[in-house]
Amino acid sequence: MRIVLVGPPGAGKGTQAAFLAKNLSIPHISTGDLFRANISRQTELGKLAKSYMDAGNLVPDEVTIAMAKDRMEQPDALGGFLLDGFPRNVSQAEALDEMLKTEGLKLDAVLDLEVPDEEVVKRIAGRRICRNDSSHVYHVSYKAPAQEGLCDECGGELYQRDDDAEDTVRKRLEVYHTQTEPIIDYYKGQDLVVTISALGKVDEVTQRAMEALKREGDE
Numbered sequence: 001m002r003i004v005l006v007g008p009p010g011a012g013k014g015t016q017a018a019f020l021a022k023n024l025s026i027p028h029i030s031t032g033d034l035f036r037a038n039i040s041r042q043t044e045l046g047k048l049a050k051s052y053m054d055a056g057n058l059v060p061d062e063v064t065i066a067m068a069k070d071r072m073e074q075p076d077a078l079g080g081f082l083l084d085g086f087p088r089n090v091s092q093a094e095a096l097d098e099m100l101k102t103e104g105l106k107l108d109a110v111l112d113l114e115v116p117d118e119e120v121v122k123r124i125a126g127r128r129i130c131r132n133d134s135s136h137v138y139h140v141s142y143k144a145p146a147q148e149g150l151c152d153e154c155g156g157e158l159y160q161r162d163d164d165a166e167d168t169v170r171k172r173l174e175v176y177h178t179q180t181e182p183i184i185d186y187y188k189g190q191d192l193v194v195t196i197s198a199l200g201k202v203d204e205v206t207q208r209a210m211e212a213l214k215r216e217g218d219e
């Protein structure tokens, strides 16, 4: 299956993508990983992307598209893939369609993970990270430490990352609504969109997603 995963920040896209890709035996292709891999291997595209990032600019669509194309042509992706973070706007979606069409291929489904804005804000703005170890992660409502402000594992001070501050989250949501959400309408025009709620436990959401994809595949 060739699947695109869409959803706002805080929807648990990365986690779901990893589980779904494993269940479906297809590679999980995330833009974050693509950028990191190209930059660490110092490919031409990686160097180009880094020059924009170092200058504090957005990486142009052409660069992202070229990295995605390169990755989708790897042998493990020939039978299908799950894209996470790409396409992130309509022009990238159009480029992806072109790319697939050239190979005589098409997408099978676009999985839309739905989370209300207020829940996104609650999920992200409630995160607290340990200063000693960024893998020690807490949440003021969902996973509170025994002692407020202190890490259960090592006693380190907990803090909120700048990226997780409420006004930053609201800005990221705004970008999602204006730039990424239009691709859902774009794909609705191709009858590819499967919308599921991303509320609830991680395994419940995975289950919901698998069932929705199966229904879509049967049609």
Ligand SMILES: [Zn+2]
Pocket (backbone or CB within 6 Å): 130, 131, 132, 133, 136, 151, 152, 153, 154, 155, 156
């Ligand atoms: Zn800690």
